[in-house]
Amino acid sequence: MTRTPLAFLIALVLAALAAGASTAQPHLMLNDAPLRICPAAAGHVPDFTAPDCADIPLRNLDPQGRELWVRTGFDWDGALWPQDRPIGLFVFGKASSEVWLNGLRLGANGAPGADAATEQPGRMDAVFYVPRDALRAGSNELVLHMSAHHGLLHLGWPIHMIRFDRYQPPTALISAAYAPSLITLGIFVLGFVFFAVMAIRSSDREGSALVSVLSLIAGCQLLAETSRGLIAYPYPVHDVRLVLIVGFTALFGLTLLAYLLHRFSGLGPGARLLRVICLAALLVPALWLGQGFDAKTLNAFLLTALAGIAGCALWAWQGKPGARPHLAVLGGLTATALLFPDAFVDRYFYQAIAGLLLFLFVQQAIALVHERRARRLEATRADRLEIALSQARQKDHPVQIELVSAGRTDYIATDRIAQLKAAGDYVEVHFENGQTSLYTGSLTGLEASLPPTFLRVHRSHIVNTGFVSALERDASGVGRLILTNGMDVPISRRILPKVRTALAEAAE
Incomplete structure (x- = not known):
C-alpha cells in the first residue's frame, strides 16, 4: 500500500523539475549586486557618498518602518534579449517603490513616504517597463526610493528579488514557479x-x-x-x-x-x-x-x-x-x-x-x-438468528395465516404448509401430508404474512425451508428443490445462488 503514494510523489517531483526547466528564461538578476543605501533625503536623490550611507547585500535590504534610497550598478552586454522583446524591471518585495534607470524615471509602485500617512502601499510584486535605449551597453546605474510602513509583521527578508527580464505581468512570472504545485x-x-x-x-x-x-x-x-x-x-x-x-x-x-x-x-x-x-x-x-x-x-x-x-x-x-x-x-x-x-x-x-x-x-x-x-456479515448473522428463532417459534407456537376459499375463511398453521404455488387468481397450498387446497388471493399478498422460514424460490413458488430435503442442479444451470412430501419445485436460475445461501443459513 505504501508504494502507490510514494511512486506518485516521485512522479510529481519529476514533473516539478521538468516544469521548472521548461519555464527558465534569460534574465539579469541583481540579487548579488552590491547595494548602497541611504536614509531618506528631503524629496530628492541623496548623496550616496555621504557617511550615513552603507553598502549591504540585497538580503539585508529592509525598508520596513522607514524610508530609504538604494543605488546599485550592473553591467549589460546588450545582447540578452532579442530586439522585438520588451524588457521589464521586476521588484518583488514588501515595499512601495519608485525607480530610476540611468537617470530616467521608470515609474512608481505605490508612493514611498516618511510614514504610514504619507505612503501609498504598492503591490507586493511590481514590474516597470524599461525602454531599450535606457539600458546602456556596459555600466548602468539603478536607483530606488522605497518605504514600507503598512505591514502587520516584520519580515526577516522583505525584498525578495530585483531583476531584468522579459516584460510580462509579475503574476505570470510567479505562477510559472507555482505550476507544479497547482497540479x-x-x-x-x-x-x-x-x-x-x-x-x-x-x-x-x-x-x-x-x-x-x-x-x-x-x-x-x-x-x-x-x-x-x-x-x-x-x-x-x-x-x-x-x-x-x-x-x-x-x-x-x-x-x-x-x-x-x-x-x-x-x-x-x-x-x-x-x-x-x-x-x-x-x-x-x-x-x-x-x-x-x-x-x-x-x-x-x-x-x-x-x-x-x-x-x-x-x-x-x-x-x-x-x-x-x-x-x-x-x-x-x-x-x-x-x-x-x-x-x-x-x-x-x-x-x-x-x-x-x-x-x-x-x-x-x-x-x-x-x-x-x-456489516454484511452482521446482517447475515442477524438473518440466521431470525430464521432460527422463527423455526423455534413454529415448533412451540405455530403462526396461523388466514386463507379464503368460496366464502369460507380457514386459519391454517404455517408449520403444516410445505409449499405455496401461484395458480392464476388463486394459490395452491400443498400440505405436509400431500393434500392440496385452492384458495383465493395472490402469492405476493400471502408472502408478507409468512414467517422467515418460507423462501420464494421462483415467481410462482414459495417453499417452507423446513420441508426441503435436497437441492439439485441440472446441466443447463436450472435448479430444483426436493421436498420431504415427494414434490419438486423449480428454482429460477437468477436467484439460485441466493436460495443456496439461504438454505445453508437455515440449516445452521
Missing part, C-alpha cells in the same frame, strides 16, 4: 468531495469527515500559497498570506493527528480531543521561535508529523492493523523534510502532501470496504 489541487478537491459524501453515507462518518477536512485544508493552504501568482495584491496582504500558510500547515497536522487517533487509538472523543489540544499548545512556542515563515511552516509540519510517527510506532508495536504502513509513509516524509528542509518547503511540500493524502485515501477506502463487509 495537486485536483487531488485535494476530489478528496474533499468524495470523503464528504462518504461521511454522510458510511457508518465511519468521523474517519471520512477527517480525511475530507484534511483535503480541504490542503487545498486552502495551496490557494493561499499560490495566490501570489494569481492576484497582484498590495504588499500588506502578504503578511496575511504568510500567517494563513503557517496556520493551515498547523491545522493540517493537528487534523492528521486526530485522524490517526480515531483510526488506531481506541480512545473516546474527549480523550482524543485532549491530546490534539496538547499538541496544539506545543506548536505555539515552536512557531513563535521559528526564524522566518519557511522555518515556521517546516516546524508546524515536523512537530505534528513526529507526533503521528510516535503514535503509529506505538500502535504498530501493539499490532494494530494498518499502523505499519502509516508509520512508513510518515517516516519517509519526515526524513525528507529533515534532510532537505529548504527544497521541501519551497518546492515539493504540496506534492508530498498530495502523496500523503493519496495514501490516506487508499487506507480509508480499504477501511470502508472492510466495514461494509463486516
Whole structure:
C-alpha cells in the first residue's frame, strides 16, 4: 500500500523539475549586486557618498518602518534579449517603490513616504517597463526610493528579488514557479468531495469527515500559497498570506493527528480531543521561535508529523492493523523534510502532501470496504438468528395465516404448509401430508404474512425451508428443490445462488 503514494510523489517531483526547466528564461538578476543605501533625503536623490550611507547585500535590504534610497550598478552586454522583446524591471518585495534607470524615471509602485500617512502601499510584486535605449551597453546605474510602513509583521527578508527580464505581468512570472504545485489541487478537491459524501453515507462518518477536512485544508493552504501568482495584491496582504500558510500547515497536522487517533487509538472523543489540544499548545512556542515563515511552516509540519510517527510506532508495536504502513509513509516524509528542509518547503511540500493524502485515501477506502463487509456479515448473522428463532417459534407456537376459499375463511398453521404455488387468481397450498387446497388471493399478498422460514424460490413458488430435503442442479444451470412430501419445485436460475445461501443459513 505504501508504494502507490510514494511512486506518485516521485512522479510529481519529476514533473516539478521538468516544469521548472521548461519555464527558465534569460534574465539579469541583481540579487548579488552590491547595494548602497541611504536614509531618506528631503524629496530628492541623496548623496550616496555621504557617511550615513552603507553598502549591504540585497538580503539585508529592509525598508520596513522607514524610508530609504538604494543605488546599485550592473553591467549589460546588450545582447540578452532579442530586439522585438520588451524588457521589464521586476521588484518583488514588501515595499512601495519608485525607480530610476540611468537617470530616467521608470515609474512608481505605490508612493514611498516618511510614514504610514504619507505612503501609498504598492503591490507586493511590481514590474516597470524599461525602454531599450535606457539600458546602456556596459555600466548602468539603478536607483530606488522605497518605504514600507503598512505591514502587520516584520519580515526577516522583505525584498525578495530585483531583476531584468522579459516584460510580462509579475503574476505570470510567479505562477510559472507555482505550476507544479497547482497540479495537486485536483487531488485535494476530489478528496474533499468524495470523503464528504462518504461521511454522510458510511457508518465511519468521523474517519471520512477527517480525511475530507484534511483535503480541504490542503487545498486552502495551496490557494493561499499560490495566490501570489494569481492576484497582484498590495504588499500588506502578504503578511496575511504568510500567517494563513503557517496556520493551515498547523491545522493540517493537528487534523492528521486526530485522524490517526480515531483510526488506531481506541480512545473516546474527549480523550482524543485532549491530546490534539496538547499538541496544539506545543506548536505555539515552536512557531513563535521559528526564524522566518519557511522555518515556521517546516516546524508546524515536523512537530505534528513526529507526533503521528510516535503514535503509529506505538500502535504498530501493539499490532494494530494498518499502523505499519502509516508509520512508513510518515517516516519517509519526515526524513525528507529533515534532510532537505529548504527544497521541501519551497518546492515539493504540496506534492508530498498530495502523496500523503493519496495514501490516506487508499487506507480509508480499504477501511470502508472492510466495514461494509463486516456489516454484511452482521446482517447475515442477524438473518440466521431470525430464521432460527422463527423455526423455534413454529415448533412451540405455530403462526396461523388466514386463507379464503368460496366464502369460507380457514386459519391454517404455517408449520403444516410445505409449499405455496401461484395458480392464476388463486394459490395452491400443498400440505405436509400431500393434500392440496385452492384458495383465493395472490402469492405476493400471502408472502408478507409468512414467517422467515418460507423462501420464494421462483415467481410462482414459495417453499417452507423446513420441508426441503435436497437441492439439485441440472446441466443447463436450472435448479430444483426436493421436498420431504415427494414434490419438486423449480428454482429460477437468477436467484439460485441466493436460495443456496439461504438454505445453508437455515440449516445452521
